[in-house]
Amino acid sequence: xxxxxxxxxxxxxxxxxxxxxxxxxxxxxxxxxxxxxxxxxxxxxxxxxxxxxxxxxxxxxxxxxxxxxxxxxxxxxxxxxxxxxxxxxxxxxxxxxxxxxxxxxxxxxxxxxxxxxxxxxxxxxxxxxxxxxxxxxxxxxxxxxxxxxxxxxxxxxxxxxxxxxxxxxxxxxxxxxxxxxxxxxxxxxxxxxxxxxxxxxxxxxxxxxxxxxxxxxxxxxxxxxxxxxxxxxxxxxxxxxxxxxxxxxxxxxxxxxxxxxxxxxxxxxxxxxxxxxxxxxxxxxxxxxxxxxxxxxxxxxxxxxxxxxxxxxxxxxxxxxxxxxxxxxxxxxxxxxxxxxxxxxxxxxxxxxxxxxxxxxxxxxxxxxxxxxxxxxxxxxxxxxxxxxxxxxxxxxxxxxxxxxxxxxxxxxxxxxxxxxxxxxxxxxxxxxxxxxxxxxxxxxxxxxxxxxxxxxxxxxxxxxxxxxxxxxxxxxxxxxxxxxxxxxxxxxxxxxxxxxxxxxxxxxxxxxxxxxxxxxxxxxxxxxxxx
Amino acid sequence: xxxxxxxxxxxxxxxxxxxxxxxxxxxxxxxxxxxxxxxxxxxxxxxxxxxxxxxxxxxxxxxxxxxxxxxxxxxxxxxxxxxxxxxxxxxxxxxxxxxxxxxxxxxxxxxxxxxxxxxxxxxxxxxxxxxxxxxxxxxxxxxxxxxxxxxxxxxxxxxxxxxxxxxxxxxxxxxxxxxxxxxxxxxxxxxxxxxxxxxxxxxxxxxxxxxxxxxxxxxxxxxxxxxxxxxxxxxxxxxxxxxxxxxxxxxxxxxxxxxxxxxxxxxxxxxxxxxxxxxxxxxxxxxxxxxxxxxxxxxxxxxxxxxxxxxxxxxxxxxxxxxxxxxxxxxxxxxxxxxxx
Numbered sequence: 001x002x003x004x005x006x007x008x009x010x011x012x013x014x015x016x017x018x019x020x021x022x023x024x025x026x027x028x029x030x031x032x033x034x035x036x037x038x039x040x041x042x043x044x045x046x047x048x049x050x051x052x053x054x055x056x057x058x059x060x061x062x063x064x065x066x067x068x069x070x071x072x073x074x075x076x077x078x079x080x081x082x083x084x085x086x087x088x089x090x091x092x093x094x095x096x097x098x099x100x101x102x103x104x105x106x107x108x109x110x111x112x113x114x115x116x117x118x119x120x121x122x123x124x125x126x127x128x129x130x131x132x133x134x135x136x137x138x139x140x141x142x143x144x145x146x147x148x149x150x151x152x153x154x155x156x157x158x159x160x161x162x163x164x165x166x167x168x169x170x171x172x173x174x175x176x177x178x179x180x181x182x183x184x185x186x187x188x189x190x191x192x193x194x195x196x197x198x199x200x201x202x203x204x205x206x207x208x209x210x211x212x213x214x215x216x217x218x219x220x221x222x223x224x225x226x227x228x229x230x231x232x233x234x235x236x237x238x239x240x241x242x243x244x245x246x247x248x249x250x251x252x253x254x255x256x257x258x259x260x261x262x263x264x265x266x267x268x269x270x271x272x273x274x275x276x277x278x279x280x281x282x283x284x285x286x287x288x289x290x291x292x293x294x295x296x297x298x299x300x301x302x303x304x305x306x307x308x309x310x311x312x313x314x315x316x317x318x319x320x321x322x323x324x325x326x327x328x329x330x331x332x333x334x335x336x337x338x339x340x341x342x343x344x345x346x347x348x349x350x351x352x353x354x355x356x357x358x359x360x361x362x363x364x365x366x367x368x369x370x371x372x373x374x375x376x377x378x379x380x381x382x383x384x385x386x387x388x389x390x391x392x393x394x395x396x397x398x399x400x401x402x403x404x405x406x407x408x409x410x411x412x413x414x415x416x417x418x419x420x421x422x423x424x425x426x427x428x429x430x431x432x433x434x435x436x437x438x439x440x441x442x443x444x445x446x447x448x449x450x451x452x453x454x455x456x457x458x459x460x461x462x463x464x465x466x467x468x469x470x471x472x473x474x475x476x477x478x479x480x481x482x483x484x485x486x487x488x489x490x491x492x493x494x495x496x497x498x499x500x501x502x503x504x505x506x507x508x509x510x511x512x513x514x515x516x517x518x519x520x521x522x523x524x525x526x527x528x529x530x531x532x
Numbered sequence: 533x534x535x536x537x538x539x540x541x542x543x544x545x546x547x548x549x550x551x552x553x554x555x556x557x558x559x560x561x562x563x564x565x566x567x568x569x570x571x572x573x574x575x576x577x578x579x580x581x582x583x584x585x586x587x588x589x590x591x592x593x594x595x596x597x598x599x600x601x602x603x604x605x606x607x608x609x610x611x612x613x614x615x616x617x618x619x620x621x622x623x624x625x626x627x628x629x630x631x632x633x634x635x636x637x638x639x640x641x642x643x644x645x646x647x648x649x650x651x652x653x654x655x656x657x658x659x660x661x662x663x664x665x666x667x668x669x670x671x672x673x674x675x676x677x678x679x680x681x682x683x684x685x686x687x688x689x690x691x692x693x694x695x696x697x698x699x700x701x702x703x704x705x706x707x708x709x710x711x712x713x714x715x716x717x718x719x720x721x722x723x724x725x726x727x728x729x730x731x732x733x734x735x736x737x738x739x740x741x742x743x744x745x746x747x748x749x750x751x752x753x754x755x756x757x758x759x760x761x762x763x764x765x766x767x768x769x770x771x772x773x774x775x776x777x778x779x780x781x782x783x784x785x786x787x788x789x790x791x792x793x794x795x796x797x798x799x800x801x802x803x804x805x806x807x808x809x810x811x812x813x814x815x816x817x818x819x820x821x822x823x824x825x826x827x828x829x830x831x832x833x834x835x836x837x838x839x840x841x842x843x844x845x846x847x848x849x850x851x852x853x854x855x856x857x858x859x860x861x862x863x864x865x866x867x868x869x870x871x872x873x
Binding site: 039043044105111115130132211213226227230370377378384404479482490495504 | 599609740741
């Protein structure tokens with residue numbers, strides 16, 4: 001059974017699923033949309049590209065610096081408040097980017113409380129920081145996205161243990177040198193994977209760039225679609241975006257290096273004790289990040305909710321909560337099981353072909369949500385018409401089978417968030433020495449027993465991380481939910497959309513805050529578990 | 533085993549999900565269930581739908597999303613679409629849906645009587661349900677109404693560094709510029725838009741409310757907004773130091789867009805959908821439809837809310853709102869060329 005060809009099946013299925021909407025998007029090149037392209041080139045395609053590039057670079061550097069430094073402090077050092085920051089620094093993960101963006105604009109726009117105080121202090125004509133600028137967008141996005149790097153780097157540092165650093169130190173390297181020459185390279189795959197996730201989120205984001213009116217590739221896609229009513233040109237732009245992503249994925253693979261880290265004993269770590277001023281500085285640093293990325297936006301949401309009151313908390317509101325959680329939970333389970341199957345498939349039948357095929361599945365994560373959703377919708381409509389209607393024999397009278405069903409929405413989530421689930425499962429699996437399996441087999445255990453008694457318990461933390469990351473991501477997801485949800489299946493994200501699309505930020509605070517709160521629970525569970 | 537708890541929870545939720553789904557989704561909706569795709573958000577349509585259901589027994593289910601995605605969905609569903617009615621918040625998108633053959637002409641004396649000719653499509657494929665005026669809002673502390681005259685005059689030298697605008701990506705601005713192209717031509721309109729951009733105090737904002745707040749805070753002195761955003765602000769803070777000015781009263785009038793609806797080409801219940809549309813255009817429903825969002829009813833027999841009436845009457849641009857759809861792409865390109873982001 002170990003060498004059965006069937007292990008390839010999940011990989012093929014998942015790749016086919018992700019490639020389905022991608023193919024739809026690529027098909028847009030059937031006819032050139034010369035006019036739209038000429039217009040874009042003439043009126044600022046170069047600005048779009050440079051903005052997008054600046055965003056990538058800025059977010060990439062900022063999340064790496066923040067994520068790695070914070071992970072190093074909480075995983076390897078000891079300072080006042082460390083145990084607390086250890087889990088608290090993951091909390092911004094529960095914040096949807098679109099929520100943080102509108103909160104940031106509320107706080108930092110010219111009429112907001114911060115700049116009003118600023119003008120009182122420095123006079124009305126004084127220079128002031130403009131949040132609706134490249135650095136502003138980069139900072140807001142990094143505040144939401146750094147936890148990806150933080151979490152992955154943190155567990156990498158934890159798993160390295162102190163032995164490596166110790167060895168480097170006994171060989172005469174200073175603390176910095178051993179960090180840069182030993183610890184960082186070992187953690188590189190994790191850091192790069194985290195940064196890649198953050199960058200793909202940033203590339204696909206529409207919520208934040210729309211709030212800040214910051215022109216990126218995504219906004220050009222939407223302009224072609226909604227402004228020119230030209231879905232084809234929009235899809236062509238999206239396929240270019242895909243090219244960027246594919247390039248980024250190749251770079252990621254290069255940057256990961258070939259190092260493989262198998263599980264180390266986690267016992268007896270003594271941490272580097274930062275005492276006195278250094279400890280205080282570390283504490284202040286972590287606190288500042290936590291305040292800016294989580295406490296302040298969270299507090300602003302609470303203030304808005306207290307202003308608008310809890311009128312909206314009716315029975316239907318609880319239904320929204322229920323739908324949000326249910327959709328998230330089902331999708332998370334489905335995605336994680338698939339990820340498990342794919343990861344095992346890769347391990348059982350390793351080949352560069354299969355690895356590359358699996359890598360392709362990341363494309364789903366980097367497409368702007370609406371574009372992906374439309375691709376899926378077109379594919380499903382086609383399947384309904386070409387496959388399912390003839391199958392059921394009653395033609396159009398069958399109405400919609402796939403489209404408009406909960407299955408379609410869950411499939412869409414699967415295509416979008418598969419790579420989020422695959423990452424932790426795969427890295428969990430990589431850390432299990434292949435020899436364990438061989439030993440178990442030589443002791444006469446069947447494949448199933450090996451799976452149940454060795455892999456699952458060892459994989460449980462990775463699976464749990466995957467489950468929770470996907471759960472939180474699905475609950476935050478907006479555009480695909482809007483387009484593909486079955487009737488009556490409104491979620492909190494849908495409610496946030498309805499309020500923000502009318503510019504009613506304050507009324508959006510209640511569903512947004514609820515969304516953050518129910519995302520916080522799994523995030524906290526995850527971090528607490530990972531400490532044991 | 534560690535995994536048992538989440539697995540159990542997942543199983544439970546899956547069962548609950550599947551059963552609740554079958555409860556809610558009868559395989560073939562009964563004749564008395566209408567399906568609506570709406571860009572107008574839930575809290576503005578649900579009260580009216582509820583009332584209609586109470587009066588007629590016809591139940592209504594709906595999906596809300598942006599017009600772009602909804603129209604794309606409608607197009608791809610083709611004849612299998614469950615949608616009977618499409619509601620949008622601007623004329624351009626309705627025009628586009630009609631252009632793509634997604635709506636049907638309906639012959640209704642009631643709608644003809646209740647909806648003015650310039651607020652519906654020439655071939656009766658869609659009808660306005662509320663009118664939305666896009667006009668000048670100025671700071672009562674720093675601007676005298678005598679200084680104001682027309683949309684065009686916002687490009688005058690005296691407003692240098694004093695104007696705030698919402699982004700050109702919003703369809704409301706695209707419609708405004710489209711109707712200007714319709715009346716003034718491309719060249720003149722482009723010059724006007726350029727002069728606006730030259731007067732901007734700051735980069736365009738992403739929504740009308742923030743732009744008005746910028747005027748209050750003193751970043752700029754005037755802006756262009758849909759009146760209901762001002763209405764909302766005024767309802768909250770009656771003494772807000774802003775006021776409405778009606779431009780172009782000596783020529784074409786104030787730009788007016790609509791929130792409107794059309795019956796879909798492949799509607800399964802076209803008669804019922806038409807009845808709903810007709811009911812929404814009646815005097816009584818019109819007041820509620822408009823009042824919910826401080827908009828103007830399209831039905832001349834119906835009055836706007838007291839708050840809106842207090843802004844006084846104005847001469848509206850009578851150009852058919854179809855122009856907004858026809859010239860939208862042109863308007864977007866023009867604003868791009870003019871550097872209006």
